[in-house]
Amino acid sequence: MGLYKAEGVVLRTRNLGEADKIVTFFTHDRGKVEAVARGVRRPRSRLLGPTQLFTYGRYLFFEGKSLDTVSQGEIIDSFRPLREDLNRMAHASYAAELVDRSTEEGDRHEGLFPLLVAVLRLLAAGDELALVMRYFELHLLEELGYRPHLAGCVRCGQQRAPRFSLELGGLVCQRCGEADPAAVPLGEEAIHVLRYLQRAQPERLGVLRPSAAAMAELEAVLPPFCAARIGQPLRAMDFLLSLRAGGP
Ligand SMILES: [Zn+2]
Numbered sequence: 001m002g003l004y005k006a007e008g009v010v011l012r013t014r015n016l017g018e019a020d021k022i023v024t025f026f027t028h029d030r031g032k033v034e035a036v037a038r039g040v041r042r043p044r045s046r047l048l049g050p051t052q053l054f055t056y057g058r059y060l061f062f063e064g065k066s067l068d069t070v071s072q073g074e075i076i077d078s079f080r081p082l083r084e085d086l087n088r089m090a091h092a093s094y095a096a097e098l099v100d101r102s103t104e105e106g107d108r109h110e111g112l113f114p115l116l117v118a119v120l121r122l123l124a125a126g127d128e129l130a131l132v133m134r135y136f137e138l139h140l141l142e143e144l145g146y147r148p149h150l151a152g153c154v155r156c157g158q159q160r161a162p163r164f165s166l167e168l169g170g171l172v173c174q175r176c177g178e179a180d181p182a183a184v185p186l187g188e189e190a191i192h193v194l195r196y197l198q199r200a201q202p203e204r205l206g207v208l209r210p211s212a213a214a215m216a217e218l219e220a221v222l223p224p225f226c227a228a229r230i231g232q233p234l235r236a237m238d239f240l241l242s243l244r245a246g247g248p
Pocket of ligand 1: 153154155156157158172173174175176177
């Protein structure tokens with residue numbers, strides 16, 4: 001049993017016993033790591049800050065037989081607005097749940113860690129939260145090997161492809177769309193935004209000002225596509241939608 005250091009983000013925490021917590025991290029080098037933070041619920045615990053939800057930090061772990069232990073933490077960015085603003089928190093929770101549900105412990109995902117950090121940074125400071133989430137979904141899918149095909153019809157290659165098929169994993173033309181009656185119609189603007197998001201760097205999202213109609217179309221496509229690929233419904237998405245509808 002050894003020690004290891006890792007940069008990570010806190011995805012989830014749950015109480016254990018009187019004073020401990022089990023913390024789920026997503027780390028750069030080891031993917032998802034679950035570790036016990038001992039005594040963290042006692043006043044003045046030095047682990048309290050570094051193990052708060054969504055915190056990005058450097059951690060020192062001890063390997064254990066079943067669960068590892070996190071013994072030290074140093075905050076790189078606490079992403080405090082994500083815990084103080086309900087709307088930001090709801091979005092960050094959704095991002096964290098997506099990562100938690102789509103990865104296994106110890107599975108490395110080279111590109112996913114910087115993507116998660118970049119997206120949390122945008123959710124903490126930006127204002128186009130829904131757009132940031134659509135960006136995250138698209139790039140998460142890509143990291144998981146489900147890159148949506150957006151260059152034309154996924155089946156026949158035809159340029160004009162005005163629907164998105166969750167089943168086929170991309171845009172489909174009118175004719176191929178008949179093979180999947182559940183394919184969702186997308187307007188030109190929504191397709192343009194999708195293609196832009198797929199190739200943009202996260203810091204370039206601000207140049208987009210999509211209409212509410214285009215955003216609604218993308219929301220009908222990407223969250224269900226993620227849920228279908230991950231194979232389970234996402235609780236945090238329901239919470240987000242209920243927030244928008246006027247409170248849970
Ligand atoms: Zn086609």
